[in-house]
Amino acid sequence: MRTARLTLDPGFRIGDIDRRLFGSFVEHMGRSVYTGIYEPGHPAADADGLREDVLELTRELGVTTVRYPGGNFVSNYRWEDGVGPVEERPTRLDLAWRSVESNAFGLNEFMAWARKAAVEPMMAVNLGTRGVAEALALLEYANHPGGTALSDLRRAHGAPEPHGIRVWCLGNEMDGPWQMGHKTADEYGRLAAETARAMKRFDPALQLVACGSSNAYIDTFASWEATVLEHTYEHVDMVSLHAYYEPVDGDVDSFLASGAEMDRMIDSIVATADHIGAKLRSRKKIKLSFDEWNVWYQSRFPGESALEWSSAPRLIEDVYDTVDAVVVGSLLITLLRHADRVDVACQAQLANIIAPIMTEPGGPAWRQTIFHPFALTARHARGTVLRVEPQSPVLETARYGEVPALWATATHDEESGAVTLFAVNRDRTAPLTLTADLRPLPGLRVAEHLVLDGSGEPAGAVNTAAEPDRVRPVAVDGTATDGDQLTVQLPPASWSMVRLVPATGTATPPAAPAPTA
Incomplete structure (x- = not known):
């Protein structure tokens, strides 16, 4: 039996958990919006056309913040098209995904959805085909109380109170040649700095995110961040990271180790940002917004040029099995291990597009396999992330x-005394026995041990509309503490969550956030 060890000690901390680590992403792409979160006439739709079954699943998922409206979509988007009377809104071509955009759903509809879903909005501005003036106009429309042309226009559109959006992305993936209005690092850095300076003049308390690299394999990785931050360091609060993972050429062993690549990517951008901070002699620390991440089988996607013009097409609707869920769980572990520098993270996307939630037009909504590690981590990862230094076999x-x-x-x-351990066994061939030293945290008992076993049968099992609960976490009996030691059996290719509570305390999990009106 292969073995691993670690120690749980509250004296060794990485940082407090920013609840925005459990964010998601809604883009005007495929069926993410239309027949995803928004479907007037659906049996579960409310008076605003919002699918209440998806709202319920969103709250269960534990999403805390949602990035909107893109994504590649935002770089050719006119926000003005999505406000005002719906019957007067223009239909446009979305060049990013070769789709026909009705603009029936826009800013005010999204904000109504966000309030009902109890999530914080994270708004992206178009710095591809537009610039400073348009970003400021959107900011005034969204956030100014009233008494100006744009804020009064919002009020006339049925939103009397300002939306109070605090977090803003300064464009999207501007390093990518696929992006509308793609720019060099210097071109983007200067535009982002000028936009940030103007937006902070409107409200110094805004949190602004500069575009980082679109992936870790693009030629300009890290050098892009260095140049952009030379321009923007004192004007922005975060820099973005994007990454997607799949088993390249069927290499499942490397796929299960995707968290190691995410770990290196974060370390590289932290080092780059800190280098620029030192060069500029700044005391400020730039934080990270990992605002696109997930498992995405990009090798199955033929590319944007192969798409036919249509409205809300079935696009990139990957169906996930248990191994995919184990990888998602491992990526969440990676994000938590960097809680000192990663303030925001958004799994892309929420509904239908490489998503934890799937829907059918006029039909049901259900949880994909990847829903479960996200929901459980969001619910039980509370307080402070502990610095654990495992001793483990290597692969x-x-x-x-x-x-x-x-x-x-x-x-x-610290408030409840609860400790939650999240663990992945990346080895597909053998189980792993994990022992945890609990001497620094005496008097704990096991309240729950749940596992997603990627090695179990049937191989490749997925959740569908017909079998929505075929794959879900399984409770493991017999996991217990013995004195000051916890022993956990980790099946091959598995994700586990073990909740420990004070022996005299309650095992009741924290309640999911209540929806707001």
Whole structure:
């Protein structure tokens, strides 16, 4: 039996958890909006056309913040097209995804949805085909109380109170040649700096996110961030990271180690940002917004040029199995292990497009396999992330070299005394016995051990509309503490969550946030 060890000690901390780590993403792409979160006439739609079954699943998922309206879509988007009387809104061509956009759903509809979903909005501005003036106009329309042309226009559109959007993305993936209005790092850096300076003049308390690299393999990775931050360092609060993972050429072993690649990517951008901060002699620390991440089988996507012009097409609707869910769980572990620098993270996307929630037009909504590790982590990762230093066997992967078989983190809620351990066994061939030293946290008992087993049968099992609960976490009996030691059996290719509570305390999990009106 292969073994691994770690120690849980509240004296060794990475940082407090920013609840915005459990964010999601809604883009005008495919069926993310139309027949995803918004479908007037659906049996579950409310008076605003919002699908209440999707709202319920969103709250269950534990999403805290949602990035909108893109994504590639935003770089050719006119926000003005999506406000005002719906019957007067123009139909436009979306060049990003070769789709026909009705603009029936726009800013005010999204904000109504966000309030009902109890999520914080994260708004992106178009710095591809537009610039400073248009960003300021959107900001005034959204956030100014009234008494100006644009704020009074919002009020006339049925939104009397300002939306109070606090977090703004300064464009999207402007390093990518596929982006409308693609720019060099210098071109984008200067535009982002001028936009940030103007937006902070409107409200210094805004939090602004500069575009980082669209992936870790683009030629300009890290050098892009260095140049952009030379321009924007004192004007922005975060820089973005984007990454998607799949088993390249069927290499499942490397796929299960995707968290190692995300870990290196974060370390690289932290080092780059800190280098620029030192160069500028700044005391400020730039934080990270990992505002696009997920498993995405990009090799199955023929590319935008292969798409036919249509409205809300079925686009990139990947169906996930248990191994995909284990990888998503490992990526969440990686984000938690960087809680000192990653303030925001958004799984892309929320509904239908590479999503934890699937829907059918006029039909049901259901949870994909990847829904479960996200929902459980969002619900139980509370308080402070502990710095665990596992001793683990190593695996050799073709893509990432040697990686530890055990990928783990733990959180400690000082108020309740609860500790939650999240652990992935990356080894597809053998189980792993994990022992955790609890001497610094005496008197804990196991309240719950749940596992998603990617090695179990039937291989490749997925959730569908017909079988929505075929794959879900399974409770493991018998996991217990013995004195000051916890022993956990981790099946091959599995994700586990073990909740520990004070022996005299309650095992009741934290309640999901209540929806707002």
